[in-house]
Amino acid sequence: MNTRIAESELILNSRGAVYHLDLKPDELSDTIITVGDPDRVPEVSKHFDTIEVKRQHREFVSHTGFIGKKRLTVVSTGIGTDNIDIVLNELDALANIDFTTRMVKADLTRLQIIRLGTSGALQGNVPVDSYVVSSHGVGLDNLLPWYEFENTPEEQSLLEAFHQQVALRPGSANPYLISASSELAGKFTDGYISGITVTCPGFYAPQGRALRGPLSHPQLLEHLTAFKHGHHYISNFEMETAGIYGLGRVLGHDCLSISAIVANRIGQEFTKDGAAAVAGLIKKSLDIISR
Template sequence: MKISESDLIINPDGSIYHLNLLPGDIADTVITVGDPDRVGEVSKYFDEIEFKKGKREFITHTGYVGKKRITVLSTGIGTDNIDIVFNELDALVNIDFETREIKKSLTSLNIIRVGTSGAVQPDIPMGTILASSYGLGMDALMNYYLQQLSDDEQLLLDDIKTHFSKLNNINPYLTAADDGLLNTIGKDMVHGITITAPGFYAPQGRIVRAKNAVPDFIGLINSFKRNQHRITNLEMETAGIYALAKVLGHKALSVNAILASRVKFEFSNEPNKIVEKAIKTVLERI
């Protein structure tokens, strides 16, 4: 079946609607970052930059580290943007733009998020580089997609739902990292469950002026434990990345530069150095 023009929007120049990229513009290895300014902080380590493109908050650089072709792309903040980015990345490699049909031979991308995060456990210091073993979504993205969970994912999610049962109108979803990426790029890093929140302030337990509906949200989060599993950090994209990657047949890993301790109420005075360490580590291991 052909995919309709309203379901898959292609620009007059043949590029995908939001990302402004052509099929062939992206490498099989993609690094995603939230901040558009961070794209250049990654690509400055490339031995060769093939091209740079941008539209809205979506900035893309594709180039080479040695003989390895890599794309680095900014997603902006939140899983609503992840929905756009991942569907369009998938379309670029798995849909024939001329016929508007799904290709018979599908491509599986390796997608590594390099982002910032706050730790919710007191023994995880600022400056830690953490690999998310699972992404736990507190947003609504996966209410709109069919998702098949493994037995391990389902058992862990059931325990999480029991733990968070007093949170009204929240339907958490859970997806594991790709094992291969977790055991290579994430090797020797701290591992843990990463919560993806639908906002930065009250949805992450911050208190400024508006009153929070969930008292002691951080305490509720960091008190969850099941066997070796615990929730380690909070951010705004990982769960959507993991879930959509799995639905679409791609491999994903989220690497988190820990800039804040949410239990000690501290924020790093050297955030750029921590992010740079995460970038260098990922590029070296790719």
């Protein structure tokens, strides 16, 4: 049943904009680029021919404008899938809830959401400064178990293989797996590497980095790197992809995550120029997105 959504559930500010993003429905495009770093938003929108909207609230910076006839919104998410919960729900509300009646609209809009982020590689042949398109996101974070969603048979069999091959201490994670939009992924092939991306609930121990805190999963990297199921392998990890893919599935949006590889954990290498790697990813991907 379609009931009115209360003021405490969908929070609007004095501008009539959604609470965290501070955006109004007409300030959002149907094609959205998400980036982690708020400072990356102008690095994307500097390629726009015109910018009609600039908003900022907390770590959520949004610019909406045009490249040619294509209207685009770029929004920063900050780090982690807890922020993805906020951003994806508010983007969906902007598109699919009438802010005046507070009712879900009769005709739903399917957004295209493309993450342009950074990531660490888990294979020797996924070098720093390369670009990875995530065929699937495996979530070691705990966002998707809070939602009802369905897996395809392919996803179920990949997830089963993941459970068998990647030993996780009971209670540390409840892995979930969701695939990318195949329609979007099909546009980003030349010059992009495709692989499974693991989304971690942290940057240090949850990505096998030991500085001073001892690791509960010292073999995590080894197990992720060795994972194989048919032609599928794990190429990289980061901190948002599975949450984006998962909420895309829950809310009915087409999502794709693309990363510039800044660290290679097998070769223990870090990019010499992360800004250039990200700038290259933005330019190359915007050429495709704006078509």
